[in-house]
Amino acid sequence: MEREEMLISLKKKLTPKRYVHSIGVEYTAACMAFVYGEDVQRARIAGLLHDNAKCLPLEDKLKKAKKHGLTISECEKENPDLLHGKLGAYYAGKKYGVTDEGILSAITYHTTGRPDMTLLEKIIFVADYIEPNRRMLEGLPEIRKEAMTDLDLCICHILKHTLDYLKVKGVAIDDLTEKTYDFYKEKE
Ligand code: DGI
Ligand code: FE
Ligand code: FE
Numbered sequence: 144m145e146r147e148e149m150l151i152s153l154k155k156k157l158t159p160k161r162y163v164h165s166i167g168v169e170y171t172a173a174c175m176a177f178v179y180g181e182d183v184q185r186a187r188i189a190g191l192l193h194d195n196a197k198c199l200p201l202e203d204k205l206k207k208a209k210k211h212g213l214t215i216s217e218c219e220k221e222n223p224d225l226l227h228g229k230l231g232a233y234y235a236g237k238k239y240g241v242t243d244e245g246i247l248s249a250i251t252y253h254t255t256g257r258p259d260m261t262l263l264e265k266i267i268f269v270a271d272y273i274e275p276n277r278r279m280l281e282g283l284p285e286i287r288k289e290a291m292t293d294l295d296l297c298i299c300h301i302l303k304h305t306l307d308y309l310k311v312k313g314v315a316i317d318d319l320t321e322k323t324y325d326f327y328k329e330k331e
Pocket of ligand 1: 194197254271309314317318
């Protein structure tokens, strides 16, 4: 599918804010691809599509994930919002015509990350957090700088902030988020 066509579909599926965020992730991922030598078009497609399933109602996220036979962790059952990565990858393949498995896995893991991520997975994980339309979070200026200078350290800091935030909020933490942090904290 051409980018223009993807934009038309995303505009229908997403809230205006989420649509603008998706384009922010697309261009941030492209910049990071320049820095780290990733294919720019792959980075753009993964960035643009990463949240395509984000705005489905909660119950639909669970229902569609079941319907399409996606694996659902305990934590995802409790927090179906976490499923928007897996579901987004599914739709990227089925509706947006993406066949590149590397793009699909970058979409799948963009929320939790995973240990030993591919370069594209890392770029999307980070670009999602730092894109220019994100509201200002503590430590964001430093994290933005690290995104262009030390990718693994940047991932470590993002996970640290996310885990702190989730602990304060008192919500369940997915095993994969925890495992990803354990892997990348060695990089600090
Ligand atoms: O979809 P975005 O908002 O652009 O970003 P995202 O896909 O990284 O989702 C961010 C949200 O996901 C944020 O509110 C924190 C939450 N999150 C990340 N890891 C976990 C988590 N929520 C739970 N319950 N458990 C996790 O392990
Ligand atoms: Fe997301
Ligand atoms: Fe996002």
